[in-house]
Amino acid sequence: MSRIQGTTFVAGGSILGAHGRGDERLIGNCSVVRVRELVRNTIRRNWTEIREEGADVAALCFVRKGAMRLAHAGGISYAKAGDMVVAVSTVPFEVEIDPGAGGAFEMMQLTVPTHVLRCASNCEIHAGLLAPAGSRSLSAAMRILAVISDESGDVPDCVAGKMLDALLPLIGSVVGRHAITDTGPRSIADRRLVDVLRYVESHLSDPRLSAANVALNCGISSRYLSALLRRRGATFLSLVCGKRLEVAGKWLAASGSAQASISEVAYRLGFKSPAHFSRVFRRQYKMSPSEYRERNVVADKAPLFPAHEGSPAATRLLHLQRVPRDGSGARPLSRERFQVCADSARA
Known part of the structure; x- marks a missing residue:
């Protein structure tokens, strides 16, 4: 590749x-x-x-x-x-x-x-x-x-x-x-919080990501950063860990072990070690990363661009959407729902 x-x-x-x-x-x-x-x-x-x-x-x-x-x-x-x-x-x-x-x-x-x-x-x-x-x-x-x-x-x-x-x-x-629309921040504090969240999401792969570093790059003090996060009922560590686990869940569900191993996901998202990642992940999702992947990833991948039956010049596109479902004894998981769009690619 x-x-x-x-x-x-x-x-x-x-x-x-x-x-x-x-x-x-x-x-x-x-x-x-x-x-x-x-x-x-x-x-x-x-x-x-x-x-x-x-x-x-x-x-x-x-x-x-x-x-x-x-x-x-x-x-x-x-x-x-x-x-x-x-x-x-x-x-x-x-x-x-x-x-x-x-x-x-x-x-x-x-x-x-x-x-x-x-x-x-x-x-x-x-x-x-x-x-x-x-x-x-x-x-x-x-x-x-x-x-x-x-x-x-x-x-x-x-x-x-x-x-x-x-x-x-x-x-x-x-x-x-x-795009996904929202009402947008209205106060200065809201705008600062958006800046903080944006910076954190862009640097999740950095294992050295810290509150002091985020505050410095967002032009605010560490004390003000803590106050902003308290308004959300979160600490800096809980914010970063939650964002990393959110991305990890999406990544595991969208890829197989041949594309990204559990260790690669752990290190790419700034966790100290695969073992640390697995412990934190299990605490959040009530299952191991490998179990989560097995329950969510599509087992048999359909061809990416299969030809439309009866029309070799056409291309059938699959639009993937995620909808929630309940897993037995676990928090809501996700399943794959495919909607076929028979629009053909123009020659």
């Missing part, structure tokens, strides 16, 4: 790494890449690359031909031609592309700092956010991006920069429309 190199997000480029053949254009702190690939490929991004980069950017992938699968800790997103899907640099993911019957996979990727996209959309940016084809705003955004990324060089950099400035609010409206 090929892996994305550490410079992918820092210096621009495609999330497909060396496999993404195309032209790249740098515009300020953003980059635009046209990608064309003729064969199916799978690419992984891991915690080592995330720590080495230290980047916090979002890659907005506008699929033009073929289909794309993006797997992350929160689930799996499938995008066909005309869709947009978002990958973020701060979490591991796996990408699979399928050229389909058309013989080529094509996409345009816009990479922007996450805080820029957050301001444009007025919402939190999560990996796997999917905007399906059909809206006028998304179609318009793709047309504008196609002009900006045109390799002919007819659009000067100064004009491309102004076009991108106008494009970001349009993309922000698309992202905001498909």
